[in-house]
Amino acid sequence: MTDTIWTAEVAARYDASSAAMFAPEVLGPAVDFLAERAGGGAALELAVGTGRVALPLAARGVPVHGIELSAPMAARLAAKPGGDAVPVTLGDMATATAPGRFRLVYLVFNGITNLLSQDEQVACFLNAARHLEPGGAFVVEVFVPQLRRLPPGEVALPFDVSDDHLGFDRYDVVRQRLVSHHYTVEADGSTSTGRSPHRYVWPAELDLMARIAGMAPTERYADFTAAPFTAESTSHVSVWRTSA
Template sequence: MNADVWTQQVARAYDESSAHMYLPEVLGPTVDFLERHAGGGPALEFAVGTGRVAFPLSRRGVPVAGIEKSEPMARELRRKPGGHGMELVVGDMTTVRLPRRFSLVYLVYNAITCLLSQDEQVACFRNAAAHLEQGGRFVIEVFVPELRRLPPGETTRVFHVGGTHVGFDTYDLVNQHVVSHHHTTVDGRGSTFLSPHRYVWPAELDLMAALAGLSLIERRADWSGTPFTASSRSHVSVWQKPSDPSVRP
């Protein structure tokens, strides 16, 4: 993951810039889904960020620990009420190992794509599996690559034009990379934020899961449980570690 993207300036503005992700109709179903799959056990959030999901999930009675590579993002989490009481490790979600197992490991809001190589994404699945108890579940929320929306021969797609913000994606189709460009103007002052990602297909994620000893048990188009179809623009997928350690998917 490119921690240099998540600077102090970006971290301090993150909650405000992602305010739509805090809306009850967005966050409520997210927490409901994760609480159900935690099954009463503890949870571990990879790329916990500023705690958007971790705090409300912990208020439901689910003990939540977090791993976050960006120190500025971790500092923002610590600043919040209850932040110093949450177990938080600053480090890489592909390699950091906590000394216990969890019933749920989860990764939300496209964070798997912040790992910019296939090897890193595979390592993330293996690290998730290593943290899961038998029968535990790994949940990922991520967009479906929107290559069908690219005109033939084009590598750029505009995804938002507003009064203060213009956003567009540029694609490297050979390496499965996409860079999201955000250009914002406030009070006559402009700023630019570039966010690189490695997009990944649902079937590719299923293969990564199998390599880690996990098997798919559920895939929805969103946290509310909308059926996943060929036209879905995102998915929430759940893979499970076998209850019997001698069984592989």
């Protein structure tokens, strides 16, 4: 996937295309939540990307290490102010090993769905558990599949319809996959397109993956503000812990 999706071109425009995720009302609660779960210890971010979360978390005094598949994304992180404080191990988040043990491992912004098979997602949970100290926390932020919104016979749902961006998810319910399609009007008036494949995963399925990895569920919220998770929630932030 690194050659076809997380390329140098994508890395160059990633922050701009994800500007809404950098908004203080989005990023602030995420950093607060993660800093609290780090509990004064070190943190490991899987799929650290360009450092959207890792850099402000490190600025809060939490030692942060990252694992990242895409060298261009990691290079963008390293070039930012404070980037030298977040060392990155290049590799697959399901298998790569970072040095040391951590009080917190986290995977945000739907990163778990970039692993396109159940086996890979289970391997990611096992890898997170291997990196955790006893009693350490694994935090995942991910969307809840919106299959209830699909009318009979339909396979596509819009997730963003705005003046400069159209986004649609096309579901394959047999393989538990979706492909996100993006149509963006750039600053110069040109139009760009993009697509990314995902394997969607249910909260209960993630709990079972955690159990396979020797972790137990301890918290689940609708988002990083700790809003209650309900049947109508479109995303969740879940926490699992290793045995103390």
